[in-house]
Amino acid sequence: MSKDQIRQLIQNNATQEGLTGTGIDGVRLFRATQAIPCVPAVYEPSVIAIVSGAKEAVLDGHRYIYDDSRYMCCPMSMPVKAGTPTASAESPLYGVIISLDKRVMTELSMEMENTGNVIPEVKGGLRAQGIRLAAWDDAFADALLRLLQLGGNPADTAILGEARLRELYYAILKGEAGSFARQAFGAGNAIARSIAHVSSHLDAPISIDDMASRAGMSRAAFHRKFKQVTTMAPIQFVKSMRLNNAAMKIAGGMSVNEAAVDVGYVSPSQFSREFRRMYGQSPRQWGDAQQFPVEMGQ
Incomplete structure (x- = not known):
């Protein structure tokens, strides 16, 4: 077999x-x-x-x-x-x-x-x-x-x-x-194209209006369709992508400040605050606690 x-x-x-x-x-x-x-x-x-x-x-x-x-x-x-x-x-x-x-x-x-x-x-x-x-x-x-x-x-x-x-x-x-x-x-899936753009431009400013414009939709229509496809609102999705990427980078040995900048955060305090809110611990505590191969998170 x-x-x-x-x-x-x-x-x-x-x-x-x-x-x-x-x-x-x-x-x-x-x-x-x-x-x-x-x-x-x-x-x-x-x-x-x-x-x-x-x-x-x-x-x-x-x-x-x-x-x-x-x-x-x-x-x-x-x-x-x-x-x-x-x-x-x-x-x-x-x-x-x-x-x-x-x-x-x-x-x-x-x-x-x-x-x-x-x-x-x-x-x-x-x-x-x-x-x-x-x-x-x-x-x-x-x-x-x-x-x-x-x-x-x-x-x-x-x-x-x-x-x-x-x-x-x-x-x-x-x-x-x-x-x-x-x-x-498929050639017509604007949401998938929008997600691909977000994924490759996390270090740049991302607005919902810009995402909707790239998809050729009104803000309201884009928000509704995006949530249907991903289960998340666009702003929640972008934040999750940034913080998850940062968590992986920190687990891989990158410094907290470097990881924050790498995923588009300008303010270290905002990054730490949002990281703690999502994962229940500070970025530094998270990095110190990791003991597993980072690639196996995939």
Whole structure:
């Protein structure tokens, strides 16, 4: 069975704690042998597939637990709390993170539309969903296996890597989370484009009016649609993105002041106040308390 072969490949190659490269751009294996509580993180556009154990993510109070029966699809940058609360040396967590390339995913979404594969009408659209879980199906498992089998051969990876990654993307778009992902990567999704802009410009001033203007909507319409897609109001989303990114930077060793400036805060006191309000401790206390691999928050 493909999933058993995938599990063996990951276990054979992810021999150290945390993330391990595969030689394929955007594809990383991971292993965790200690329980990591849910901590602030940012899920970038990606799919995370677990082959042993379970991961947990919390988005605006909604809890998602995924294991070897369901993979996680996050087509837009999302501020979450994430961890591996059940991992242990006796029961390690193994999995793979596949970054979703916006250009390729958009091309595939549009090609599917052009061939008559129209996105089914879903009541409420992307309402109350920033991430979605999808059942492993044969197409996803087969495509993932074919992709990971390239990792041991640099020539195969260089020649076939992009094609097999594209095959996996196509399996995702055809799978249970496919309609959700296609809505996010479709040419008309102004909210996804707005989120991408916010994610790459956290160090710059961001106003709701500017976000609405970029999306081609009135402020009221943008606010309503944005909350449907992400579960959060725009200003709450921006604040969560900034503070979660700052928390990850501090956990990774960056100074509190550097992290604050890096995510767009001008006032250190405002940063400390808002950080404490969200996480219940000062940025310095947060940094001192971290003892887990920061990359495993992904």
